[in-house]
Amino acid sequence: MAKKILILPGDGIGPEIVAEARKVLDLVNEQFNLGLEMQEALVGGAAIDATGIPLPAETLEAAQAADAILLGAVGGPQWDTNPDFQIRPEKGLLGIRANLGLFGNLRPAILYPQLAHASTLKPEVVSGLDILIVRELTGGIYFGQPRGYRTKEGGVREGFNTYVYDENEIRRIGRVAFEAARARNKKLCSVDKANVLEVTVLWREVMNELSAEYPDVELSHMYVDNAAMQLVRAPKQFDVIVTGNMFGDILSDAAAMLTGSIGMLPSASLDANNKGMYEPCHGSAPDIAGQGIANPLATILSAAMMLRYSLGEGAAADKIEAAVSQVLDQGLRTGDIMSEGMQRVGTAEMGDAVVAAL
Amino acid sequence: MAKKILILPGDGIGPEIVAEARKVLDLVNEQFNLGLEMQEALVGGAAIDATGIPLPAETLEAAQAADAILLGAVGGPQWDTNPDFQIRPEKGLLGIRANLGLFGNLRPAILYPQLAHASTLKPEVVSGLDILIVRELTGGIYFGQPRGYRTKEGGVREGFNTYVYDENEIRRIGRVAFEAARARNKKLCSVDKANVLEVTVLWREVMNELSAEYPDVELSHMYVDNAAMQLVRAPKQFDVIVTGNMFGDILSDAAAMLTGSIGMLPSASLDANNKGMYEPCHGSAPDIAGQGIANPLATILSAAMMLRYSLGEGAAADKIEAAVSQVLDQGLRTGDIMSEGMQRVGTAEMGDAVVAAL
Numbered sequence A, B: 001m002a003k004k005i006l007i008l009p010g011d012g013i014g015p016e017i018v019a020e021a022r023k024v025l026d027l028v029n030e031q032f033n034l035g036l037e038m039q040e041a042l043v044g045g046a047a048i049d050a051t052g053i054p055l056p057a058e059t060l061e062a063a064q065a066a067d068a069i070l071l072g073a074v075g076g077p078q079w080d081t082n083p084d085f086q087i088r089p090e091k092g093l094l095g096i097r098a099n100l101g102l103f104g105n106l107r108p109a110i111l112y113p114q115l116a117h118a119s120t121l122k123p124e125v126v127s128g129l130d131i132l133i134v135r136e137l138t139g140g141i142y143f144g145q146p147r148g149y150r151t152k153e154g155g156v157r158e159g160f161n162t163y164v165y166d167e168n169e170i171r172r173i174g175r176v177a178f179e180a181a182r183a184r185n186k187k188l189c190s191v192d193k194a195n196v197l198e199v200t201v202l203w204r205e206v207m208n209e210l211s212a213e214y215p216d217v218e219l220s221h222m223y224v225d226n227a228a229m230q231l232v233r234a235p236k237q238f239d240v241i242v243t244g245n246m247f248g249d250i251l252s253d254a255a256a257m258l259t260g261s262i263g264m265l266p267s268a269s270l271d272a273n274n275k276g277m278y279e280p281c282h283g284s285a286p287d288i289a290g291q292g293i294a295n296p297l298a299t300i301l302s303a304a305m306m307l308r309y310s311l312g313e314g315a316a317a318d319k320i321e322a323a324v325s326q327v328l329d330q331g332l333r334t335g336d337i338m339s340e341g342m343q344r345v346g347t348a349e350m351g352d353a354v355v356a357a358l
């Protein structure tokens, strides 16, 4: 039974890093006889340039038909100034998330022992760091209506967005987070701003209700400002963090950067049936695009995550992760994770090294 | 001409730290013949306990009549579960900000050389750190309407808030930030989420418009997720950051924690005429309240900021700041900034030491 993988290179370094993940996927496809059928499509700025819109119908259909999706990254300054807010690369990404109902975003922040020095934090603060951020991805202020731009009386411009969640949206992401915590160290911290925002009072309420179903998981609550602080102060206090779309965007990037090697971190965006889109935590890095120096490991690890979560191929995923660990042990480093005494390599060399290790 | 200072001890460690700042203010009042008249009032949980509401009319009137306000901190777990959202300590604080039009929140994140080791970040990343976060404080999602809780069709609970800014609100905080940058290193970074939120598209637009009036200040823009990351990766790239209420809440706490000594950081909340409320960046720390171990220095430095910004008494402010630096040089440390070889002191001893240094 063939499994359809949709590959979306996207913009900036996207095509370069995805090409390396593709090499890895092609090889394990053979080695494990996975029956993966790979197809590529356009999204983001690349789609705008080719078709005028960031999410062509063809791409959306292919995404809907696929068993899993691997994305590089979207966005770049050349599309940022488009006055039509709908014609931005990000809308392609947000459109896939929304249309496919990929509400469960898993963003691990793990410090690789080989890269411990890469963190800007002191070793004792981050060594052994292993946090999972569970971010709601299809609701909240990212998608809330009404939204827009208007001119008030007197010609004064005003912009507005709506931060809204209903209990069902909160409950389903809550379950993802409680389940994840159950499979890890059984500690879940729900992050909100319940001292100011009504929408997050409901968030906290529903998390408390759910907690009755997960007596083995210790639930705590933290205000988002304090969470941002605690991530810097003592990140190892966290096991799983669950939060809404906007706070999750901010905190997951901060958490990822604690490791100092955001070029290493994969992410998954899952629907209710574990169908998902997988992508590196980092962005499209337009400043280094086309130079062959981007780190492909986060994308390769995203492919591994895809095999594990959406395709049930844990053995192949394990093998890829072991291969990545091995190239790090060999001392190979792209520029972003380079340190003294190591061997600097480019994007393709790094991909080839993983392939060789496989 | 007497100047009226309203002192709001608030909750948790508030009364303890404010008492030390009061000692300092009383002394410089005499030394510099400042003619300060000090009055105290209730706010937050303390006001709820005494009067049933977090911002009694009497307190608001006193705040309106005052030339400047010094606040300890508000909030604590005993008031967090009140089902009536209006009867929360935070509403007292938000009520003063809104009623007095204190839209300009200045939050410096400065690393004291004497406390360089206190940071969880590596010395080379934070040494010499001196960032100013300018946060809009009376608009955005904190105050946007409509907001609340409703039950949708089918009995589904929903919570909602509105993130809204008009161009005038953005322009006036923008001016505060551009002026601040002009008086510092002339670099202003405006933080938004203009790739997703329409309200921040307007934010970016207005900042760009303003920039024409400040050709000597270099304006840049950054998405909030990236800003959270860059604060961890390379905080010294920033001079002044300007952002909205919610993002400012999160980023200013993260920035403060980079110094490792949030117990040292003051803040100012100013209206259009530089009347203001001054408070430490840290919260009410209910866990250590009443033990006499809280660090009063952020409150003492807030009093200094008050003298400088709202009362035009720069010389008295300088003297307080020098006294604080001197007690640090003497090796005195409260628990939060304690390190080997230093002398651990309590709240009152620290306050007394500053008084002695004056």
Ligand SMILES: CC(C)[C@H](C(=O)O)[C@@H](O)C(=O)O
Residues within 6 Å of the ligand: A074, A075, A090, A093, A094, A249, B195, B196, B225
């Ligand atoms: C590109 C952008 C729309 C996106 C987001 O804000 O969700 C990105 O920052 C992310 O975190 O995946």
Ligand SMILES: CC(C)[C@H](C(=O)O)[C@@H](O)C(=O)O
Residues within 6 Å of the ligand: A195, A196, A225, B074, B075, B090, B093, B094, B249
């Ligand atoms: C106490 C709370 C309402 C407040 C805020 O969110 O503004 C605090 O976190 C702050 O930053 O001053």
